Amino acid sequence: MDAKLLDILVCPLCKSPLIYRKPEQELICKADRLAYPIKDDIPVMLADEARAMTVEEVAKL
Numbered sequence: 001m002d003a004k005l006l007d008i009l010v011c012p013l014c015k016s017p018l019i020y021r022k023p024e025q026e027l028i029c030k031a032d033r034l035a036y037p038i039k040d041d042i043p044v045m046l047a048d049e050a051r052a053m054t055v056e057e058v059a060k061l
Contacts, residue, residue: 001041011036012045019061026051033058 006020011029018027018036026035027043034050036043044050 001038001043005043009043009045013047028053028058028061030058030061 001020001022006018009018009027010016011018011032011034013034014029014031016029016031018029020027021035024035025038027038027045028035029050033053033055034047035053036045036050038044
């Protein structure tokens with residue numbers, strides 16, 4: 001993932017900054033508890049494609 005791209009990406013729903021989880025290939029929005037997938041080095045920034053996270057998962061970040 002390009003560091004410059006990570007600096008400008010925000011959650012499409014709430015505009016919060018995202019957390020990059022390299023092993024899982026996800027971008028995490030703590031505010032909305034969503035994990036956006038990264039496929040072939042391209043972030044999929046669609047809420048319909050995001051994985052809902054539990055409160056416990058977000059608390060571990």
